[in-house]
Amino acid sequence: MSGGDVDLAAVAGLIGDRTRSRMLVALLGGREISASLLADEAGVSPSTASGHLAKLVDGDLVAARTSGRHRHYRLASAAVAEVVERLVELAPAEEIGSLRASRRAAELRVARTCYDHLAGRVGVGLMHGLLQRGHLTGGDGGYEAAAAQRDAPASPGRDLDYRLTPGGQEFLDHLGVDLPQGRRALVRYCVDWTETRHHLGGRLGRGLRDRFLEAGWLEPRTTNRALRVTAEGRAVLAEEFGLDLSPS
Amino acid sequence: MSGGDVDLAAVAGLIGDRTRSRMLVALLGGREISASLLADEAGVSPSTASGHLAKLVDGDLVAARTSGRHRHYRLASAAVAEVVERLVELAPAEEIGSLRASRRAAELRVARTCYDHLAGRVGVGLMHGLLQRGHLTGGDGGYEAAAAQRDAPASPGRDLDYRLTPGGQEFLDHLGVDLPQGRRALVRYCVDWTETRHHLGGRLGRGLRDRFLEAGWLEPRTTNRALRVTAEGRAVLAEEFGLDLSPS
Protein backbone atom coordinates (compact mmCIF):
# COMPACT_ATOMS: atom_id res chain seq x y z
CA MET A 1 0.00 0.00 0.00
CA SER A 2 1.22 3.44 0.83
CA GLY A 3 3.65 4.27 -1.94
CA GLY A 4 0.92 6.39 -3.37
CA ASP A 5 0.55 8.93 -0.63
CA VAL A 6 2.80 11.85 -1.08
CA ASP A 7 4.97 12.74 1.79
CA LEU A 8 2.80 15.40 3.19
CA ALA A 9 3.68 14.22 6.64
CA ALA A 10 7.38 14.58 6.00
CA VAL A 11 7.10 18.23 5.05
CA ALA A 12 4.64 19.12 7.74
CA GLY A 13 6.63 17.20 10.27
CA LEU A 14 9.65 19.18 9.29
CA ILE A 15 7.82 22.37 10.10
CA GLY A 16 6.09 20.90 13.09
CA ASP A 17 8.91 21.25 15.52
CA ARG A 18 9.28 24.21 17.82
CA THR A 19 12.88 24.83 17.02
CA ARG A 20 12.58 24.46 13.28
CA SER A 21 9.43 26.51 13.14
CA ARG A 22 11.17 29.34 14.95
CA MET A 23 13.93 29.21 12.40
CA LEU A 24 11.47 29.29 9.54
CA VAL A 25 9.64 32.22 11.00
CA ALA A 26 12.92 34.03 11.44
CA LEU A 27 13.68 33.38 7.80
CA LEU A 28 10.30 34.68 6.71
CA GLY A 29 11.89 38.08 6.48
CA GLY A 30 13.32 36.86 3.23
CA ARG A 31 16.89 37.48 4.20
CA GLU A 32 19.69 35.06 4.69
CA ILE A 33 20.60 34.33 8.28
CA SER A 34 23.71 32.63 9.54
CA ALA A 35 23.60 29.35 11.41
CA SER A 36 24.71 30.81 14.70
CA LEU A 37 22.17 33.58 14.54
CA LEU A 38 19.47 31.07 13.82
CA ALA A 39 20.60 28.97 16.74
CA ASP A 40 20.32 32.04 18.90
CA GLU A 41 16.95 32.92 17.50
CA ALA A 42 15.64 29.46 18.19
CA GLY A 43 17.26 29.23 21.57
CA VAL A 44 19.25 26.06 21.05
CA SER A 45 22.90 25.11 20.94
CA PRO A 46 24.84 25.46 17.71
CA SER A 47 25.06 21.74 17.28
CA THR A 48 21.36 21.27 17.68
CA ALA A 49 20.67 24.08 15.27
CA SER A 50 23.00 22.59 12.75
CA GLY A 51 21.15 19.32 12.82
CA HIS A 52 17.83 21.01 12.29
CA LEU A 53 19.14 23.13 9.48
CA ALA A 54 20.50 20.07 7.76
CA LYS A 55 17.06 18.53 7.89
CA LEU A 56 15.43 21.63 6.55
CA VAL A 57 17.87 21.74 3.68
CA ASP A 58 17.39 18.08 3.01
CA GLY A 59 13.66 18.65 2.87
CA ASP A 60 14.13 21.52 0.44
CA LEU A 61 12.52 24.01 2.74
CA VAL A 62 15.61 26.13 3.12
CA ALA A 63 18.71 26.62 1.05
CA ALA A 64 22.22 27.25 2.25
CA ARG A 65 25.12 29.25 0.94
CA THR A 66 28.60 28.88 2.30
CA SER A 67 30.70 31.96 2.59
CA GLY A 68 34.06 31.51 4.22
CA ARG A 69 33.57 29.94 7.58
CA HIS A 70 30.00 31.16 7.72
CA ARG A 71 26.95 29.44 6.41
CA HIS A 72 23.94 31.49 5.44
CA TYR A 73 20.47 30.03 5.23
CA ARG A 74 17.39 31.28 3.48
CA LEU A 75 13.98 29.91 2.61
CA ALA A 76 14.21 27.73 -0.44
CA SER A 77 11.33 29.33 -2.27
CA ALA A 78 8.47 31.75 -2.02
CA ALA A 79 6.19 28.74 -1.86
CA VAL A 80 7.72 27.80 1.45
CA ALA A 81 7.20 31.28 2.81
CA GLU A 82 3.62 31.17 1.74
CA VAL A 83 2.92 27.85 3.33
CA VAL A 84 4.50 28.90 6.57
CA GLU A 85 2.51 32.05 6.56
CA ARG A 86 -0.70 30.13 5.95
CA LEU A 87 0.09 27.79 8.77
CA VAL A 88 0.63 30.67 11.10
CA GLU A 89 -2.82 31.92 10.22
CA LEU A 90 -4.30 28.54 10.97
CA ALA A 91 -2.60 28.46 14.30
CA PRO A 92 -5.02 28.17 17.16
CA ALA A 93 -6.98 31.26 17.89
CA GLU A 94 -4.85 31.16 20.97
CA GLU A 95 -6.58 31.50 24.25
CA ILE A 96 -4.62 34.13 26.00
CA GLY A 97 -2.05 36.12 24.19
CA SER A 98 -4.39 35.76 21.27
CA LEU A 99 -5.13 39.39 21.44
CA ARG A 100 -1.56 40.30 22.04
CA ALA A 101 -0.34 38.00 19.31
CA SER A 102 -2.75 39.17 16.70
CA ARG A 103 -2.02 42.76 17.55
CA ARG A 104 1.64 42.10 17.11
CA ALA A 105 0.98 40.40 13.82
CA ALA A 106 -1.06 43.37 12.71
CA GLU A 107 1.73 45.72 13.67
CA LEU A 108 4.21 43.70 11.71
CA ARG A 109 1.98 43.77 8.71
CA VAL A 110 1.98 47.52 8.64
CA ALA A 111 5.67 48.21 8.88
CA ARG A 112 8.71 46.34 10.00
CA THR A 113 12.38 46.13 9.33
CA CYS A 114 13.55 43.31 7.17
CA TYR A 115 17.28 43.04 7.60
CA ASP A 116 18.30 46.61 6.82
CA HIS A 117 15.34 47.85 4.90
CA LEU A 118 11.60 48.25 5.25
CA ALA A 119 8.87 45.68 4.74
CA GLY A 120 5.16 45.43 5.33
CA ARG A 121 2.57 47.72 3.81
CA VAL A 122 4.91 50.64 4.15
CA GLY A 123 7.82 48.81 2.52
CA VAL A 124 5.69 47.67 -0.35
CA GLY A 125 4.03 51.06 -0.62
CA LEU A 126 7.34 52.86 -0.92
CA MET A 127 8.37 50.75 -3.83
CA HIS A 128 4.98 51.05 -5.43
CA GLY A 129 5.06 54.82 -5.06
CA LEU A 130 8.49 55.08 -6.61
CA LEU A 131 7.43 52.98 -9.55
CA GLN A 132 4.18 54.79 -10.09
CA ARG A 133 5.85 58.18 -10.04
CA GLY A 134 8.47 57.04 -12.48
CA HIS A 135 11.33 57.31 -10.03
CA LEU A 136 12.08 53.68 -10.49
CA THR A 137 11.76 51.71 -13.69
CA GLY A 138 11.81 48.07 -14.64
CA GLY A 139 9.89 45.21 -13.12
CA ASP A 140 6.31 45.82 -12.25
CA GLY A 141 6.17 46.30 -8.51
CA GLY A 142 4.05 43.26 -8.25
CA TYR A 143 4.68 39.70 -7.52
CA GLU A 144 2.77 38.28 -10.31
CA ALA A 145 2.62 36.98 -13.80
CA ALA A 146 6.11 36.30 -14.93
CA ALA A 147 7.61 36.65 -11.50
CA ALA A 148 5.24 34.16 -9.98
CA GLN A 149 6.04 31.40 -12.40
CA ARG A 150 6.82 28.26 -10.54
CA ASP A 151 10.44 27.94 -11.41
CA ALA A 152 11.31 31.25 -9.85
CA PRO A 153 13.83 30.48 -7.16
CA ALA A 154 12.44 33.47 -5.35
CA SER A 155 15.67 34.10 -3.67
CA PRO A 156 16.46 37.72 -3.00
CA GLY A 157 15.59 39.31 -6.28
CA ARG A 158 18.11 39.88 -8.91
CA ASP A 159 16.14 38.80 -11.94
CA LEU A 160 14.04 41.90 -12.38
CA ASP A 161 16.20 44.82 -13.28
CA TYR A 162 15.03 47.86 -11.38
CA ARG A 163 16.79 51.14 -12.02
CA LEU A 164 16.62 54.60 -10.50
CA THR A 165 15.70 57.37 -12.95
CA PRO A 166 17.21 60.89 -12.93
CA GLY A 167 13.91 62.16 -11.55
CA GLY A 168 14.18 59.52 -8.90
CA GLN A 169 17.55 60.81 -7.82
CA GLU A 170 16.12 64.29 -7.46
CA PHE A 171 13.22 62.94 -5.49
CA LEU A 172 15.55 61.23 -3.06
CA ASP A 173 17.52 64.44 -2.60
CA HIS A 174 14.27 66.24 -1.94
CA LEU A 175 13.39 63.73 0.74
CA GLY A 176 16.81 63.99 2.27
CA VAL A 177 17.74 60.42 1.57
CA ASP A 178 21.43 59.71 1.63
CA LEU A 179 22.34 56.62 -0.31
CA PRO A 180 25.06 54.55 1.26
CA GLN A 181 28.07 53.95 -0.95
CA GLY A 182 29.48 50.58 -1.78
CA ARG A 183 29.50 47.82 -4.28
CA ARG A 184 26.19 46.55 -3.10
CA ALA A 185 23.45 46.78 -5.70
CA LEU A 186 21.48 49.97 -5.57
CA VAL A 187 18.12 48.31 -5.96
CA ARG A 188 17.25 44.84 -4.96
CA TYR A 189 13.92 43.47 -3.94
CA CYS A 190 12.48 41.06 -1.48
CA VAL A 191 9.20 39.27 -1.70
CA ASP A 192 7.08 40.44 1.16
CA TRP A 193 5.25 37.63 2.85
CA THR A 194 2.50 39.75 4.30
CA GLU A 195 1.91 41.50 1.03
CA THR A 196 2.89 38.99 -1.61
CA ARG A 197 4.61 41.81 -3.41
CA HIS A 198 8.03 43.31 -3.69
CA HIS A 199 9.60 45.71 -1.31
CA LEU A 200 12.85 47.55 -1.65
CA GLY A 201 16.17 46.15 -0.67
CA GLY A 202 19.69 47.05 -1.67
CA ARG A 203 21.30 50.37 -0.95
CA LEU A 204 18.15 52.23 -1.85
CA GLY A 205 16.14 50.25 0.67
CA ARG A 206 18.76 50.88 3.27
CA GLY A 207 18.87 54.59 2.54
CA LEU A 208 15.14 54.97 2.75
CA ARG A 209 14.94 53.13 6.01
CA ASP A 210 17.67 55.25 7.52
CA ARG A 211 15.99 58.43 6.41
CA PHE A 212 12.56 57.39 7.66
CA LEU A 213 13.92 56.57 11.07
CA GLU A 214 16.17 59.58 11.26
CA ALA A 215 13.36 61.93 10.33
CA GLY A 216 11.04 60.35 12.86
CA TRP A 217 8.60 59.22 10.22
CA LEU A 218 8.87 55.75 11.60
CA GLU A 219 9.66 54.78 15.17
CA PRO A 220 10.93 51.44 16.38
CA ARG A 221 8.65 49.61 18.73
CA THR A 222 10.29 48.19 21.74
CA THR A 223 9.05 44.66 21.46
CA ASN A 224 9.97 43.45 18.03
CA ARG A 225 11.00 44.59 14.65
CA ALA A 226 7.68 46.23 13.98
CA LEU A 227 7.70 49.98 13.37
CA ARG A 228 5.18 52.62 14.25
CA VAL A 229 4.17 55.18 11.64
CA THR A 230 4.13 58.65 13.15
CA ALA A 231 1.77 61.44 12.13
CA GLU A 232 4.45 63.10 10.02
CA GLY A 233 5.30 59.75 8.54
CA ARG A 234 1.73 59.24 7.56
CA ALA A 235 1.71 62.59 5.86
CA VAL A 236 4.93 61.93 3.98
CA LEU A 237 3.72 58.56 2.81
CA ALA A 238 0.49 60.05 1.57
CA GLU A 239 1.97 63.07 -0.15
CA GLU A 240 5.19 61.73 -1.52
CA PHE A 241 4.28 58.14 -2.15
CA GLY A 242 0.52 58.15 -2.51
CA LEU A 243 0.15 55.58 0.21
CA ASP A 244 -2.96 55.75 2.32
CA LEU A 245 -2.72 53.71 5.49
CA SER A 246 -6.17 54.47 6.80
CA PRO A 247 -7.89 51.12 6.25
CA SER A 248 -6.45 49.68 9.41
CA MET B 1 11.16 36.48 23.04
CA SER B 2 9.13 33.33 23.26
CA GLY B 3 5.57 34.12 24.25
CA GLY B 4 5.21 35.85 20.98
CA ASP B 5 5.79 32.99 18.66
CA VAL B 6 2.54 31.66 17.45
CA ASP B 7 2.05 27.98 17.62
CA LEU B 8 3.06 27.25 14.12
CA ALA B 9 4.71 24.10 15.33
CA ALA B 10 1.54 22.86 16.93
CA VAL B 11 -0.47 23.07 13.75
CA ALA B 12 2.26 21.75 11.53
CA GLY B 13 3.01 19.01 13.98
CA LEU B 14 -0.61 18.03 13.88
CA ILE B 15 -0.38 17.56 10.15
CA GLY B 16 3.09 16.13 10.32
CA ASP B 17 2.15 12.63 11.23
CA ARG B 18 1.69 9.88 8.69
CA THR B 19 -1.62 8.75 10.02
CA ARG B 20 -3.13 12.15 10.50
CA SER B 21 -1.90 13.39 7.15
CA ARG B 22 -3.52 10.42 5.44
CA MET B 23 -6.75 11.32 7.13
CA LEU B 24 -6.51 14.92 6.06
CA VAL B 25 -5.79 13.97 2.49
CA ALA B 26 -8.74 11.64 2.51
CA LEU B 27 -10.86 14.50 3.75
CA LEU B 28 -9.61 16.82 1.04
CA GLY B 29 -12.29 15.38 -1.14
CA GLY B 30 -14.65 17.49 0.90
CA ARG B 31 -17.00 14.75 1.92
CA GLU B 32 -17.60 13.75 5.48
CA ILE B 33 -16.02 10.46 6.40
CA SER B 34 -16.85 8.29 9.37
CA ALA B 35 -14.28 7.45 12.01
CA SER B 36 -14.05 3.79 11.06
CA LEU B 37 -13.58 4.58 7.40
CA LEU B 38 -10.84 7.01 8.24
CA ALA B 39 -9.19 4.41 10.41
CA ASP B 40 -9.31 2.08 7.47
CA GLU B 41 -8.00 4.70 5.11
CA ALA B 42 -5.09 5.45 7.37
CA GLY B 43 -4.43 1.82 8.14
CA VAL B 44 -4.68 1.99 11.91
CA SER B 45 -6.92 0.53 14.57
CA PRO B 46 -10.15 2.30 15.47
CA SER B 47 -8.80 3.32 18.82
CA THR B 48 -5.70 4.86 17.34
CA ALA B 49 -7.75 6.66 14.75
CA SER B 50 -10.05 8.00 17.39
CA GLY B 51 -7.14 9.49 19.26
CA HIS B 52 -5.82 11.19 16.18
CA LEU B 53 -9.19 12.53 15.22
CA ALA B 54 -9.64 13.96 18.67
CA LYS B 55 -6.39 15.83 18.27
CA LEU B 56 -7.34 17.12 14.86
CA VAL B 57 -10.63 18.36 16.21
CA ASP B 58 -8.93 19.92 19.18
CA GLY B 59 -6.58 21.72 16.82
CA ASP B 60 -9.50 22.98 14.77
CA LEU B 61 -8.33 21.26 11.65
CA VAL B 62 -11.33 19.03 11.33
CA ALA B 63 -14.86 19.20 12.63
CA ALA B 64 -17.07 16.37 13.75
CA ARG B 65 -20.75 15.66 13.53
CA THR B 66 -22.39 12.94 15.54
CA SER B 67 -25.18 11.02 13.94
CA GLY B 68 -26.53 8.16 15.92
CA ARG B 69 -23.73 5.85 16.74
CA HIS B 70 -21.68 7.18 13.88
CA ARG B 71 -19.36 10.11 13.93
CA HIS B 72 -18.61 11.94 10.72
CA TYR B 73 -15.54 14.07 10.26
CA ARG B 74 -14.82 16.79 7.77
CA LEU B 75 -12.21 19.48 7.31
CA ALA B 76 -12.93 22.41 9.56
CA SER B 77 -12.59 25.03 6.86
CA ALA B 78 -11.51 25.74 3.34
CA ALA B 79 -8.40 27.32 4.80
CA VAL B 80 -7.33 23.95 6.10
CA ALA B 81 -7.90 22.39 2.71
CA GLU B 82 -5.77 25.03 1.14
CA VAL B 83 -2.90 24.62 3.51
CA VAL B 84 -2.92 20.90 3.06
CA GLU B 85 -2.90 21.31 -0.68
CA ARG B 86 -0.01 23.69 -0.47
CA LEU B 87 1.92 21.32 1.67
CA VAL B 88 1.32 18.52 -0.77
CA GLU B 89 2.74 20.75 -3.43
CA LEU B 90 5.87 21.31 -1.39
CA ALA B 91 6.31 17.63 -0.82
CA PRO B 92 9.33 16.17 -2.55
CA ALA B 93 8.88 15.43 -6.21
CA GLU B 94 8.79 11.71 -5.67
CA GLU B 95 11.13 9.60 -7.64
CA ILE B 96 9.46 6.23 -7.67
CA GLY B 97 6.23 5.23 -9.30
CA SER B 98 7.08 8.07 -11.60
CA LEU B 99 4.90 6.90 -14.43
CA ARG B 100 1.88 6.04 -12.38
CA ALA B 101 2.45 9.03 -10.16
CA SER B 102 2.86 11.48 -12.95
CA ARG B 103 -0.28 10.24 -14.62
CA ARG B 104 -2.16 10.72 -11.40
CA ALA B 105 -0.68 14.16 -11.01
CA ALA B 106 -1.72 15.04 -14.53
CA GLU B 107 -5.24 13.91 -13.81
CA LEU B 108 -5.31 16.05 -10.71
CA ARG B 109 -4.14 19.02 -12.64
CA VAL B 110 -7.07 18.86 -14.99
CA ALA B 111 -9.88 18.61 -12.51
CA ARG B 112 -10.28 17.65 -8.92
CA THR B 113 -12.41 18.40 -5.93
CA CYS B 114 -10.94 20.77 -3.40
CA TYR B 115 -12.91 20.59 -0.20
CA ASP B 116 -16.36 21.11 -1.62
CA HIS B 117 -15.65 22.81 -4.90
CA LEU B 118 -13.69 22.35 -8.07
CA ALA B 119 -10.02 23.00 -8.67
CA GLY B 120 -7.49 22.40 -11.39
CA ARG B 121 -7.79 23.70 -14.92
CA VAL B 122 -11.50 23.18 -14.86
CA GLY B 123 -11.94 24.99 -11.56
CA VAL B 124 -9.88 27.91 -12.70
CA GLY B 125 -11.53 27.89 -16.10
CA LEU B 126 -14.99 28.08 -14.62
CA MET B 127 -14.13 31.18 -12.69
CA HIS B 128 -12.39 32.72 -15.63
CA GLY B 129 -15.37 32.01 -17.86
CA LEU B 130 -17.78 33.58 -15.43
CA LEU B 131 -15.65 36.69 -15.15
CA GLN B 132 -15.10 37.04 -18.86
CA ARG B 133 -18.79 36.72 -19.64
CA GLY B 134 -19.65 39.28 -17.02
CA HIS B 135 -21.49 36.85 -14.82
CA LEU B 136 -19.15 37.63 -12.01
CA THR B 137 -17.62 41.00 -11.27
CA GLY B 138 -14.83 42.27 -9.11
CA GLY B 139 -11.32 40.94 -8.87
CA ASP B 140 -9.67 39.83 -12.03
CA GLY B 141 -9.52 36.08 -11.95
CA GLY B 142 -5.82 36.30 -11.53
CA TYR B 143 -3.53 36.28 -8.61
CA GLU B 144 -2.05 39.58 -9.28
CA ALA B 145 -2.39 43.31 -9.70
CA ALA B 146 -5.57 44.33 -7.98
CA ALA B 147 -5.41 41.31 -5.78
CA ALA B 148 -2.06 42.28 -4.48
CA GLN B 149 -3.06 45.87 -4.02
CA ARG B 150 -4.79 45.34 -0.71
CA ASP B 151 -3.16 44.18 2.39
CA ALA B 152 -4.24 40.66 1.71
CA PRO B 153 -4.56 38.76 4.94
CA ALA B 154 -3.55 35.83 2.82
CA SER B 155 -6.33 33.80 4.26
CA PRO B 156 -8.81 32.23 1.90
CA GLY B 157 -9.95 35.02 -0.24
CA ARG B 158 -12.23 37.46 1.28
CA ASP B 159 -10.53 40.64 0.30
CA LEU B 160 -11.50 40.68 -3.32
CA ASP B 161 -15.15 41.32 -3.51
CA TYR B 162 -16.51 39.09 -6.23
CA ARG B 163 -20.19 39.46 -6.88
CA LEU B 164 -22.69 37.63 -9.03
CA THR B 165 -24.42 39.82 -11.60
CA PRO B 166 -28.11 39.50 -12.57
CA GLY B 167 -26.96 37.98 -15.84
CA GLY B 168 -24.90 35.57 -13.83
CA GLN B 169 -27.93 34.45 -11.91
CA GLU B 170 -29.76 33.78 -15.16
CA PHE B 171 -26.80 31.89 -16.48
CA LEU B 172 -26.77 29.65 -13.44
CA ASP B 173 -30.48 28.96 -13.83
CA HIS B 174 -29.84 28.11 -17.43
CA LEU B 175 -27.17 25.63 -16.42
CA GLY B 176 -29.40 24.14 -13.78
CA VAL B 177 -27.20 25.15 -10.90
CA ASP B 178 -28.90 25.19 -7.55
CA LEU B 179 -27.13 27.39 -5.06
CA PRO B 180 -27.06 26.02 -1.55
CA GLN B 181 -28.61 28.28 1.07
CA GLY B 182 -26.86 29.42 4.17
CA ARG B 183 -24.84 32.17 5.72
CA ARG B 184 -21.74 31.09 3.94
CA ALA B 185 -20.41 33.62 1.48
CA LEU B 186 -21.71 33.20 -2.02
CA VAL B 187 -18.37 33.67 -3.70
CA ARG B 188 -15.03 32.95 -2.21
CA TYR B 189 -11.86 32.03 -3.93
CA CYS B 190 -8.94 29.73 -3.44
CA VAL B 191 -5.56 30.06 -4.96
CA ASP B 192 -5.00 27.02 -7.11
CA TRP B 193 -1.60 25.48 -6.70
CA THR B 194 -1.51 23.85 -10.09
CA GLU B 195 -2.59 27.02 -11.79
CA THR B 196 -1.47 29.85 -9.51
CA ARG B 197 -4.80 31.46 -10.11
CA HIS B 198 -8.11 31.68 -8.41
CA HIS B 199 -10.80 29.11 -8.49
CA LEU B 200 -14.26 29.35 -7.10
CA GLY B 201 -15.16 28.55 -3.55
CA GLY B 202 -18.07 29.51 -1.39
CA ARG B 203 -21.64 28.56 -2.11
CA LEU B 204 -21.21 29.25 -5.79
CA GLY B 205 -18.29 26.87 -6.02
CA ARG B 206 -20.25 24.27 -4.18
CA GLY B 207 -23.29 24.70 -6.39
CA LEU B 208 -21.27 24.39 -9.56
CA ARG B 209 -19.52 21.28 -8.40
CA ASP B 210 -22.81 19.66 -7.46
CA ARG B 211 -24.32 20.48 -10.80
CA PHE B 212 -21.34 19.25 -12.81
CA LEU B 213 -21.36 15.94 -11.03
CA GLU B 214 -25.11 15.57 -11.11
CA ALA B 215 -25.27 16.27 -14.82
CA GLY B 216 -22.49 13.84 -15.54
CA TRP B 217 -20.21 16.52 -16.93
CA LEU B 218 -17.60 15.38 -14.50
CA GLU B 219 -17.17 11.91 -13.11
CA PRO B 220 -15.30 10.91 -10.00
CA ARG B 221 -12.34 8.66 -10.61
CA THR B 222 -12.09 5.68 -8.37
CA THR B 223 -8.58 6.23 -7.17
CA ASN B 224 -8.46 9.72 -5.78
CA ARG B 225 -10.22 13.02 -5.83
CA ALA B 226 -9.36 13.64 -9.45
CA LEU B 227 -12.30 14.03 -11.78
CA ARG B 228 -12.76 12.92 -15.35
CA VAL B 229 -14.26 15.34 -17.85
CA THR B 230 -16.89 13.57 -19.93
CA ALA B 231 -17.64 14.33 -23.55
CA GLU B 232 -20.71 16.35 -22.58
CA GLY B 233 -18.68 18.07 -19.93
CA ARG B 234 -16.12 19.04 -22.49
CA ALA B 235 -18.85 20.50 -24.66
CA VAL B 236 -20.40 22.44 -21.82
CA LEU B 237 -17.07 23.87 -20.76
CA ALA B 238 -16.30 24.96 -24.29
CA GLU B 239 -19.69 26.44 -25.09
CA GLU B 240 -20.68 27.95 -21.80
CA PHE B 241 -17.34 28.85 -20.35
CA GLY B 242 -15.07 29.18 -23.34
CA LEU B 243 -12.68 26.65 -21.88
CA ASP B 244 -10.76 24.49 -24.30
CA LEU B 245 -9.13 21.50 -22.68
CA SER B 246 -7.43 20.09 -25.73
CA PRO B 247 -3.82 21.00 -25.05
CA SER B 248 -3.86 18.33 -22.42
Place this chain on the structure above:
DNA sequence: CGGACGCTTCGTCCGTCAGCGAAGCGTTCT
Protein backbone atom coordinates in the same frame (compact mmCIF):
# COMPACT_ATOMS: atom_id res chain seq x y z
C1' DC C 1 52.15 29.57 12.04
C1' DG C 2 49.29 29.28 16.13
C1' DG C 3 44.98 30.37 18.00
C1' DA C 4 40.28 31.92 17.81
C1' DC C 5 36.17 31.18 15.44
C1' DG C 6 32.02 29.11 12.85
C1' DC C 7 30.00 25.16 11.83
C1' DT C 8 29.32 20.19 11.63
C1' DT C 9 29.57 15.24 13.18
C1' DC C 10 29.25 11.89 16.79
C1' DG C 11 27.67 9.54 21.00
C1' DT C 12 24.50 9.55 24.64
C1' DC C 13 20.42 10.55 27.28
C1' DC C 14 15.66 11.22 27.95
C1' DG C 15 10.99 12.88 26.93
C1' DT C 16 7.22 12.44 23.87
C1' DC C 17 3.97 10.10 21.39
C1' DA C 18 2.09 6.57 18.09
C1' DG C 19 0.43 2.09 18.41
C1' DC C 20 -2.43 -1.68 20.26
C1' DG C 21 -5.95 -4.37 22.95
C1' DA C 22 -9.27 -4.39 26.58
C1' DA C 23 -12.94 -2.32 28.53
C1' DG C 24 -16.72 1.17 28.70
C1' DC C 25 -20.64 3.90 26.79
C1' DG C 26 -24.34 4.87 23.83
C1' DT C 27 -27.11 3.50 19.63
C1' DT C 28 -29.47 0.41 16.57
C1' DC C 29 -31.59 -3.92 15.27
C1' DT C 30 -34.41 -8.08 16.06
Place this chain on the structure above:
DNA sequence: AGAACGCTTCGCTGACGGACGAAGCGTCCG
Protein backbone atom coordinates in the same frame (compact mmCIF):
# COMPACT_ATOMS: atom_id res chain seq x y z
C1' DA D 1 -34.29 -7.41 26.41
C1' DG D 2 -30.20 -8.96 24.38
C1' DA D 3 -26.83 -8.72 21.01
C1' DA D 4 -24.22 -6.50 17.53
C1' DC D 5 -22.21 -2.36 16.35
C1' DG D 6 -19.54 2.29 16.27
C1' DC D 7 -16.79 4.90 18.73
C1' DT D 8 -14.06 6.46 22.66
C1' DT D 9 -11.16 6.08 26.96
C1' DC D 10 -7.47 3.87 29.39
C1' DG D 11 -3.02 1.71 30.42
C1' DC D 12 0.94 -0.05 28.63
C1' DT D 13 4.96 -0.62 25.61
C1' DG D 14 8.34 0.59 22.30
C1' DA D 15 10.61 3.64 19.19
C1' DC D 16 11.60 7.83 17.00
C1' DG D 17 13.85 12.12 17.53
C1' DG D 18 15.36 16.33 19.91
C1' DA D 19 18.66 18.02 23.22
C1' DC D 20 23.48 18.68 24.68
C1' DG D 21 28.73 18.47 25.03
C1' DA D 22 32.95 16.87 23.12
C1' DA D 23 35.60 16.50 19.38
C1' DG D 24 36.77 17.31 14.42
C1' DC D 25 37.33 20.16 10.21
C1' DG D 26 37.95 24.22 7.61
C1' DT D 27 38.51 29.42 7.62
C1' DC D 28 40.10 33.81 9.12
C1' DC D 29 43.25 36.86 11.84
C1' DG D 30 47.41 38.49 14.12
